[in-house]
Amino acid sequence: MILAENRVPFGPIFVPENDFDKYNSQVWFIATQLRYYLARITTAPFQIKVDTNQGENGLYIELDKSYLDDEFSINTMGNSVYIRGGKRGVIYGGYELLEMLGCRFFTPHCEKIPTLTKLEIGDIQKREKPVFEFRDTDYGDIQKYSKFASMCRNNGRWSGMPEMLGGSIRYALGAHSFARLVPHEQYRDTHPEYFSFYNGRRQSIKDDHWQLCLTNPDILDIVVDNARKILKENPDKKILSISQNDNPYSCQCENCLKSDADEGSPAGTLIKFVNRVAEILEPEFPDVMFDILAYHYTRPASRKTQTRHNVCVRLCASSTCFAHPYDKCDDRTRAVKHPNGKTSLFIEDLIDWSKVCERLYVWDYTSNFPLYPMPFPNWRVLQPNLKTLAKYNVKGVFEEANCARNGGVDFNELRTYLISKLMWNPDCDIERHRKEFMQYYYGDAAPHLEEYLNMLCDFVERENYHLYIQDTKRPPYLDDAHLEQYNRIFDKAEAAVAGDGVRLMRVQKARLSIRFADVFWNEVLAGNYNAEKINQFFTDLRAHNISRLDEWTNIERTYRAWMDGMERGVLYTAPFRYDAESLL
Ligand SMILES: [Zn+2]
């Protein structure tokens, strides 16, 4: 079928009357996107018209309530094309058609759009839905550009999509919500017994061990009342997390210990509690899910109590090696065990949780959080790990990343693109996606950068080096001899795109990882302080709009800390506290 030839479109883009020119209509949004991109391909003046059931040739777009929110179909019939879908799916369907026509949406600022005088398509009969119902990542481009998040088919909290884009699945309370649900200042003087017992006394919010005492009967009423209030104030948010503070110490009072022992894990005590909250609030909030974290002391699954149908669990893959796939790593020295030669501790948790929870989400990690720019050679585990999650029937994935709002180095753009493709379909042809991205985004530098990335991955595989998300020791693949090799590769990569300003800038941005390793370990930690090298590094970070070198603070604080002989600026702030200045 010819869609356009010599600037003549095959027909209009038809939308139902109630979507026509409506700001919040997803159908109208994708119709305008198709008009824009089809014109970019062909320069043909496509028009959007109301569908009056005349059966004319054209591109028909329609919301279909019988589809899942993220599901879509594209069908050709006669001389027309039909896109149908749920509130987000109908938009994905439009972008899918454009991708089938050769468009690629690599980053918010890098799109590959073919130009043709004759645009043709063959017969299309496809219907798609995602493997994971919840797909979230906090890479800067996803946070900042919700249209791009929609192109990447992210639908979680960080995509921040407005109604026009079908909205996101948002948390009314995200994680570590005990302090919001039982305000410490309100009860600390009158009811110290509401808070966890540890080291011989009830804990206060200033203690590192502070949690709630979930077996205290009053706590249930307080949490129900506050959860109700929060859900009423946030009618658009459909998940509320009831999860412990970010420390590994559960309540050690007699009742809690008895419950933990009975359940085989403190997770069971938490599930029993959250099940009650979910049961009480279900009649008022039938479409809300209540979430718990399987993290630190709640990571091992309950052996007894199952989660209710409106309770979901987020299992955190912390303390897991990311150099090797979940089910292949043999590290015995860290948190990852290999007890039977076949499975890691995380796989055991995954299996155990899938037995007691119908709706299991996983909180996965893709970066080194104290050293954001450090090369993190996890490229070859991305697909196997997401395939593993799908195999164990996981329903949602959050891929926690370098969450600096302005993005980061270490190929964050490629990571965003590939991880999004894998969250939609873990069985996708990831090699094709990777090659397409590299060849277009880095141009003639691509083969050199591929060589660099392969060297990193080959090293961790060959040497069986394990990779964790909080390591600050210098990895052997970043010793001086390796840095020298990488620098030679980057010299070639820069030379290959010397006449291509945009791609040269991208290569130089990727090179900041190598420069970071050199400045951090050879200058700052070694006490050398080559002023020219350090200043040039920070000048270039600012030029590339890089705002953070770690999870917790901005580059100016890092600079200050380095000058003061410290490893990072986070030492200036209390742990787990964020201040406005650091949220750049
Ligand atoms: Zn207790």
Ligand SMILES: [Zn+2]
């Ligand atoms: Zn490993």
